[in-house]
Amino acid sequence: xxxxxxxxxxxxxxxxxxxxxxxxxxxxxxxxxxxxxxxxxxxxxxxxxxxxxxxxxxxxxxxxxxxxxxxxxxxxxxxxxxxxxxxxxxxxxxxx
Amino acid sequence: xxxxxxxxxxxxxxxxxxxxxxxxxxxxxxxxxxxxxxxxxxxxxxxxxxxxxxxxxxxxxxxxxxxxxxxxxxxxxxxxxxxxxxxxxxxxxxxxxxxxxxxxxxxxxxxxxxxxxxxxxxxxxxxxxxxxxxxxxxxxxxxxxxxxxxxxxxxxxxxxxxxxxxxxxxxxxxxxxxxxxxxxxxxxxxxxxxxxxxxxxxxxxxxxxxxxxxxxxxxxxxxxxxxxxxxxxxxxxxxxxxxxxxxxxxxxxxxxxxxxxxxxxxxxxxxxxxxxxxxxxxxxxxxxxxxxxxxxxxxxxxxxxxxxxxxxxxxxxxxxxxxxxxxxxxxxxxxxxxxxxxxxxxxxxxxxxxxxxxxxxxxxxxxxxxxxxxxxxxxxxxxxxxxxxxxxxxxxxxxxxxxxxxxxxxxxxxxxxxxxxxxxxxxxxxxxxxxxxxxxxxxxxxxxxxxxxxxxxxxxxxxxxxxxxxxxx
Numbered sequence: 275x276x277x278x279x280x281x282x283x284x285x286x287x288x289x290x291x292x293x294x295x296x297x298x299x300x301x302x303x304x305x306x307x308x309x310x311x312x313x314x315x316x317x318x319x320x321x322x323x324x325x326x327x328x329x330x331x332x333x334x335x336x337x338x339x340x341x342x343x344x345x346x347x348x349x350x351x352x353x354x355x356x357x358x359x360x361x362x363x364x365x366x367x368x369x370x
Numbered sequence: 371x372x373x374x375x376x377x378x379x380x381x382x383x384x385x386x387x388x389x390x391x392x393x394x395x396x397x398x399x400x401x402x403x404x405x406x407x408x409x410x411x412x413x414x415x416x417x418x419x420x421x422x423x424x425x426x427x428x429x430x431x432x433x434x435x436x437x438x439x440x441x442x443x444x445x446x447x448x449x450x451x452x453x454x455x456x457x458x459x460x461x462x463x464x465x466x467x468x469x470x471x472x473x474x475x476x477x478x479x480x481x482x483x484x485x486x487x488x489x490x491x492x493x494x495x496x497x498x499x500x501x502x503x504x505x506x507x508x509x510x511x512x513x514x515x516x517x518x519x520x521x522x523x524x525x526x527x528x529x530x531x532x533x534x535x536x537x538x539x540x541x542x543x544x545x546x547x548x549x550x551x552x553x554x555x556x557x558x559x560x561x562x563x564x565x566x567x568x569x570x571x572x573x574x575x576x577x578x579x580x581x582x583x584x585x586x587x588x589x590x591x592x593x594x595x596x597x598x599x600x601x602x603x604x605x606x607x608x609x610x611x612x613x614x615x616x617x618x619x620x621x622x623x624x625x626x627x628x629x630x631x632x633x634x635x636x637x638x639x640x641x642x643x644x645x646x647x648x649x650x651x652x653x654x655x656x657x658x659x660x661x662x663x664x665x666x667x668x669x670x671x672x673x674x675x676x677x678x679x680x681x682x683x684x685x686x687x688x689x690x691x692x693x694x695x696x697x698x699x700x701x702x703x704x705x706x707x708x709x710x711x712x713x714x715x716x717x718x719x720x721x722x723x724x725x726x727x728x729x730x731x732x733x734x735x736x737x738x739x740x741x742x743x744x745x746x747x748x749x750x751x752x753x754x755x756x757x758x759x760x761x762x763x764x765x766x767x768x769x770x771x772x773x774x775x776x777x778x779x780x781x782x783x784x785x786x787x788x789x790x791x792x793x794x795x796x797x798x799x800x801x802x803x804x805x806x807x808x809x810x811x812x813x814x815x816x817x818x819x820x821x822x823x824x825x826x827x828x829x830x831x832x833x834x835x836x837x838x839x840x841x842x843x
Contacts, residue, residue, distance in 0.1 A: 280728075284724040285724060288711070288720075289690075289704075289711050290711045290712050290715065290720055290723065291708045291709060291712025292720065300724065304725055304728065307675060307725060307782065307783055310672060310675070310783055311742075312672075313669065313672050314669050314676070314738075315737075317666050317744075317745040317748055319665075319745070319748030319751060319752075348472075351472075352471060352693075352694075354471070355694035355695075357692075357694070358697060366692055366703055366706075367703040367706060369703050
């Protein structure tokens with residue numbers, strides 16, 4: 275059962291403003307989705323271990339810790355994408 | 371006048387090489403067709419202004435015999451795949467004016483092969499949805515019936531190919547987003563093995579699930595595009611080299627039908643009948659068709675709707691109104707986040723972010739996220755066992771044909787249930803392909819149906835073989 279206060283908490287954790295009308299809609303929808311996905315509790319199978327490296331499973335992929343490009347090569351393009359910028363810096367409101 | 375209706379990538383390549391028509395003439399034919407029909411279908415969010423100059427460049431290369439494999443081939447690209455200098459919005463207000471600062475690996479490979487990009491196609495916002503109705507810029511219509519959805523999330527890419535508005539296209543598939551719209555529009559859609567196509571430059575949705583795949587008119591075309599974009603890439607650490615085709619397939623190929631998974635409510639009667647006829651067709655062509663047991667496959671959808679939103683909630687945390695994209699100013703720095711994310715994300719995106727936040731929160735992490743990962747392994751094991759006995763697992767691609775626009779808009783769970791047969795391939799990472807298998811007649815419209823073939827890791831080769839056999843290519 276998902277209540278309005280749960281939705282308010284989730285919206286806060288997700289940093290999303292939602293309207294009061296939407297809170298009710300989301301509570302109903304997210305409640306019914308959680309109700310559906312609850313069925314995974316019924317699944318049974320062989321021990322739920324992760325597939326090991328030997329079996330072709332997951333492993334960390336590293337790259338060499340060296341300079342892959344020149345300093346500043348992409349800075350202009352990337353800063354250009356920022357909505358607020360000043361003198362080659364991304365601009366944000368005062369934090370402290 | 372170029373006959374677009376019967377044109378395929380391989381035929382077009384032959385004509386371009388022989389000089390039957392030029393890349394510019396071919397591109398112009400598609401631009402004319404788009405001009406004619408896209409105001410009704412709305413497959414494209416943008417037609418690029420430099421299509422003809424891209425085609426001129428292709429013609430120059432063809433003349434010098436320097437043209438790559440796709441020289442002059444006009445393609446459409448889903449709006450979540452970055453092409454340097456061009457807009458890429460993921461059909462979201464959040465990125466409405468975002469211009470890609472670099473090329474995705476697939477875009478670079480297609481450019482190197484000489485392809486001509488016609489434009490970027492409509493999709494569900496951030497690839498979240500199965501109907502393209504979640505686009506912030508309005509829905510795409512199904513070319514076979516304009517009152518119906520084209521499927522999604524790669525709905526624009528499928529509709530463009532189905533309506534001769536592109537020779538082929540690229541989509542992305544996180545839970546069925548290439549295969550389901552391909553099925554709804556009556557074209558071929560391939561979801562490759564996870565990792566075989568680089569995700570570098572694909573706007574991320576569910577990183578352990580996402581893969582880019584082609585939407586085409588024929589299986590042979592899907593193979594051509596797949597071969598052009600695949601390959602290990604240093605920029606995507608999850609990418610792998612395609613182990614590739616084994617020796618030529620000699621033995622009788624076996625198709626497994628998961629009776630248990632098919633025993634779900636809500637499979638349309640015509641879809642089921644068409645599926646059974648498709649199985650008979652395979653038998654008549656010498657394939658062996660047998661039952662296969664996948665006891666946990668039925669949990670794929672539930673597992674998907676836990677893992678996917680969990681990954682969505684972390685991937686979409688990057689949209690903060692600071693680095694790029696939309697910025698809505700609030701009363702202080704933190705309020706900027708709330709305003710920007712509340713105003714920039716549509717309802718489906720916000721719903722999935724909150725759902726993901728819920729299943730990852732400390733009190734519920736074990737019950738949902740950890741349990742889902744455990745069941746994900748059960749499902750992988752089921753398929754691993756199944757592929758010891760069969761070469762393919764076959765189901766309908768979707769339980770029913772395309773629905774009416776608006777029909778499921780207010781019931782997200784009902785829309786999610788359409789993903790029942792497509793999500794197992796993403797949960798396991800296995801390759802799967804949807805091929806057109808017939809139509810359901812509805813009044814004066816014929817709604818396309820599709821069957822889905824899944825094979826073992828890296829065995830796209832036998833998917834292509836079976837698909838070509840089935841479509842008699």
